Amino acid sequence: MITTRDIAERLGISVSTVGRALSDDPRISEETKFRVRQAASEMGYVGNRAARMMRGASSNVVALVIPDIRNSFYSTIAHELSTNMEAEGFQLMLSETDDDRMVELRHLRELSANRVAGVIIVPTARPHAESVKLLKAVPHLQLLRRHPSLGSQWFGVDDHEALRRATAHLVSLGHTRVAYLGGPEELPTGAERLRGFRSALSEGGLPDDAGRTELGPPSSVDHGRQAVRRLLKGPDAPTALVLGSIQLTLGVLEELSAQRVKVPGELSVVGFGDEPGFSWWGPGLTTIGLPIQEMATGCALWLMRRLKTKPVNDGPYTSVSPGSLVLRGSTAPPDGRTVSRSV
Incomplete structure (x- = not known):
């Protein structure tokens, strides 16, 4: 292993001068610093950061x-x-x-x-x-x-505004049964996104029971699959769905494809994040773009x-x-039909 002593012997200077040059000490001339760095590069010198840190130097x-x-x-x-x-x-x-x-x-x-x-x-x-x-x-x-x-x-x-806009888009299309699938309220992002969802329903004049929620681990694709199965059961299944995380969106899209749910004919969907595949999933996923x-x-x-x-x-x-609402083909006005799956 090449050491500072090896560099010093090659250049005919002291070890301390080499050390100061490598640490950009102002007491060393720019010419000497250049010669030391050039020699260090040519000889394959690698500095011992651990030793410098023991002497109080900061990490990079x-x-x-x-x-x-x-x-x-x-x-x-x-x-x-x-x-x-x-x-x-x-x-x-x-x-x-x-x-x-x-x-x-x-x-x-x-x-x-x-x-x-x-x-x-x-x-x-x-x-x-x-x-x-x-x-x-x-x-x-x-x-x-x-x-x-x-x-x-x-x-x-701005999680509140991002989810408020996404949900308001669905309400403006005429949806009165809208579901939200997102992270738990104990996470600040989860709480703000849920608040944005509820704000849009209230602003749209919808009653509290117009919005169903499924909250759980935001990083779980499997939770997305299971939650959408529950949401699609029964006669009061939602006609629109807005999502609050990328992983949950992936799980929901997988499950909707597996069940062959017609989007947006049976269910309008607004995703979260804008993965490369979202633009060509089904009719193209309307989603919340992240900065x-x-x-x-x-x-x-x-x-x-x-x-x-x-x-x-x-x-x-x-x-x-701010987030952005990326409009594609996965949202449309409800046509009166509902999707009910006995999964």
Whole structure:
């Protein structure tokens, strides 16, 4: 393994000068820094970051803590964040919690022990008290979900308005039996999306019982399948369905295809997220588009500024991006028929 001593011997300078040049010490001339870096590159030198961290140096690693990498929203966010941070000399590390607060805590312990430079987190519904303490010691921000115990730096989507618009679209078409399938109310995103759904029904003059709800794990494709089976049973089955997560949307679309439900003839559907396949599923899925690139770029820029300027105290910062309603062929006025399945 090539060491700083090897570089020093090649250039005829001291080991300490090599170390200072590699760490961009202002006491070393630009010419010497250039010679040292060029020699290090030619010789295949790899710096010992662990040793530097033991001496108090900071890491260049930023952690992204998310519930489920299978969700394309999070994988796309990870890609965009990685691209932005690579340009600034930082590396993105991924941690997956499966929405388990104890798994979240274990990851945060390891990240803290490895002195990560910062953390971007989609928190669980009830973060552990130790998780809160660990995050207070490192620059961090919350993404999509916001928990009050984790500070006031948050980048999210206007979930209430996104679901309100999607549901209002169905009500405007004449649907009076509309169902919502989304995440639990204990998640801030779940609560806001459900509130948006109910607001649209109320604004449309529909009674409370006009909207049925099926709430459950937002990252479960299987929950989407099972929930839509329940919703389609009986004579009061909904004529329209609005969805509150990408994974649930995937499960619902699979089940509707398996049961050969005619969309939008028997059931109008508004999905969540805009996967590449959604544009050609059936008649094309009307769905809620998410501002993924805008959010990822905003997160990266805010955190990079925070890491470079090192302010003594972070003031509150909130960035709320609007969703969009992408109109395709999966929604239409009800024709009086209902779909009832004995699954």
